[in-house]
Amino acid sequence: MLRKFAIIFLVITINSNLFAAESSKEKLIKQDWSFNGITGTYDKAAIQRGLKVYQEVCAGCHSMNLIYYRDLEDIGFSKEQIKVIASEYTVLDGPNDEGEMFERPARPADKFVDPYMNAQEARLSNNGSYPPDLSVINKSRKGGADYIYNLLIGYEEPPADIVLGEGMYYNKWMDGKQIAMPTPLYDGSVDYEDGTENTAIQLAKDVTVFLQWAAEPELEERKRLGVKVILFFIIFGIFVFLSKRRLWKQIH
């Protein structure tokens, strides 16, 4: 009796957050992401396309200050390519020997360059709203990648009964249904080099994959190791079970 109760307790406890996340609101349109599931991996081509979307669209307002240019090696860029990518940005360094700050091209060991000097400047340029840092955005929103994807394509004409604030847009996935970010992605906003069609939906998908990678760069390694660890516990468990059975045979 108590045993069954304990198992139910355990299962519900683990799942309670999931229930909490999904109740009340409209259901997110779930995507079949390649990184889902036990053997999930990243589609590197999609991450690279997503990086391009980030650089050309998002990076105008959103920082990613936990990511380094060197991290791009993970998604299939060579060291030389990364140097070129980094050198397109300028960072403020210093002080030099004369005690002055100076600008220099970014290096692979630098973090992604912020679009604004500080939070105040960011607010000033964005109508008082602060564009959140995107480094761990997929981990910091309920629904994760699905939420981000839906948000990006979730812009609609506001229903008649809703009065939008000044400079606000209607997006049914946002808390309060109003968002300060204008529609970021349109068909053809970004040109892809690999010939993938650049519809708004495709752009949203790719940038979501990129953000997922940025939030969880360890995902592939984690899942691979997880399979091994669980296998170990199963094998060890079988041996222990056999040992236990033999030992306890003499009791009773």
Add this chain to the structure above:
Amino acid sequence: MQDKKEPKKYKNSFLNWIEYRLPIISYLEKEYGDYPMPKNANYFWSFGALLTICLVVMIISGIFLAMYYTPHVDMAFESTERIMRDVSFGWLIRYIHSNGASFFFIVVYIHMIRSLYYGSFKYPRELNWLLGVFIYFIMMATAFLGYTLPWGQMSYWAATVITNLFSAIPFVGEGIKTWLLGDYTVGNATLNRFFALHYVLPFVIFGVVGLHVAAVHVHGSNNPAGIEVKEPEDTVKFYPYMLVKDTLAFCVFGIIISAVIFFGPNLMAEVDNYIPADPMVTPAHIVPNWYLAPFYAILRAVPDKLGGIVLMFAAIAVLFIIPWLDNSKIKSCSFRPLYKWLMILFFVNFFILGYVGMKPATGIYLLLARLGVIYYFGFLLVITPFMHRFEKNIILPNSIHEIYKKKK
């Protein structure tokens, strides 16, 4: 002086050498080798061993995290993410630690439920229960302190809300709060002292666990029948019989915890904690960790600030006196047909309180919380002391060994 020869207790001369100087070998042999366990102990008796493993794993992973973590308001969040990204296997160590905390509480709750259900807290093991509740109490404090360290939104606001509880104390409350924080709000001084305390408290727990285990070993473990061991036939040796059972339980536990660590490491975390702390913005849905949520629900069930806090601490304090509330001579609920169901209802009620504690305190949730509080105290303070007067128990077996004979 007489040239006395060292006694030869063991074949191995190295063991003998140590034993003569420090009788640790015979101690280990007595407490973990030949220690008699009631042979009808079921897998619920493995949760003590699981807890020991949890504690050791938490301490090890914690020490390593402390090597890479920076307790400063400007760097705490970033250094946590640095652990996740740049330190080799840092993500693994952090996920072990964060999910380990949740599982530590799951296991501790099951351990406590077992103790309540089978009456392990009764004579002669009352001190054990006291030490156990004390450990549980320090665990909650440690978990709360640890939760503030990543310095995300939830960390910051949990610290703010919990420390503000103290400000409800009349006259000296504000002073105590400021003294706790070392600042007027939660700030760098707070983070530094929380880190220091979070580092040291687990070692206090470790010490109390030592006493807890030593105390169990004085009168031996309880068992599902709740009758004391009478003859050697009732028991098995800890080694190897219980050890192999505990190890099997650990394997099952290992599979479950690995599934969470590797495939859903943030299932039991709050998403808002991946947003850096911002003293100017409170997140819309501020919730405590699930393992503290039942007490949070009790806190919010009362419309008065001080009243809620008093009731919350009373809910923990009442646990300490349970051994003196239950006057029934029967230990195990298996032999108390009515009380058994009330007991299970108490567990369910505690769980519902936890669920409610993570929901907004309005409407149906507030009602549920209030009913939950009434049953929580009603069960412990009214039902438990008087139940045995009305209840007719099932007849107990004479000895543990007899149970096995009957089965055959």
Add this chain to the structure above:
Amino acid sequence: MTTPYLVLTVTLIFIFLFIYMVSTVVWGKVVSANDKKAELNKEETRRDFLHVSTITIGAIGSATFMWPFIKSMNPAEDTLALGTTEVDISNIDEGQSITVTWRGKPVFIRKRSKEDIAEAKNAKLSNLPDPEKDSDRVKKEDWLILVGVCTHLGCVPSGQKVSDKKGDFNGWYCPCHGSHYDTSGRIRKGPAPDNMEVPPYKFLNDNTVLIG
């Protein structure tokens, strides 16, 4: 193989052997204790094998569990990424030195004078505790670049400023235990065993050098 890995491998092997031996001995004891009850000898050996395997697998598991923790103590990726330093050397006059940091260590960059170079070249290799030609230690004769750490016990030798004590060989002098280095950074006198280390570097152009 780097040292930590070697140490770990050896430790793992020892743990394995130790556990296997202990488990064999201990299980021998348990089995002999049970001998009174047990009738079938065949089953005894099978049981023995099963239990020893179980314990061994468990021991390997616990040892492997420590691996990520040990590995995490290596320099993290952000530390490794900062492995290079770019230095502007256009402002250094002949005979002068500057000190820059590379991987947290001081690096000496000295523009050597004609006499310095001649001194370094003329030293008899047979007189040196750690014989090395000056030409093997520099890429351009004018420029001597060294990790400024005494090979004895890790102090930073003096000799960078003109007023500093430079030792008997006009190079550097370590104040901790009195090691003397020459104008090529080679050990000449004192307890240090080796010449000062030359870091990997290259000249990006006449005015800049990249260390690391």
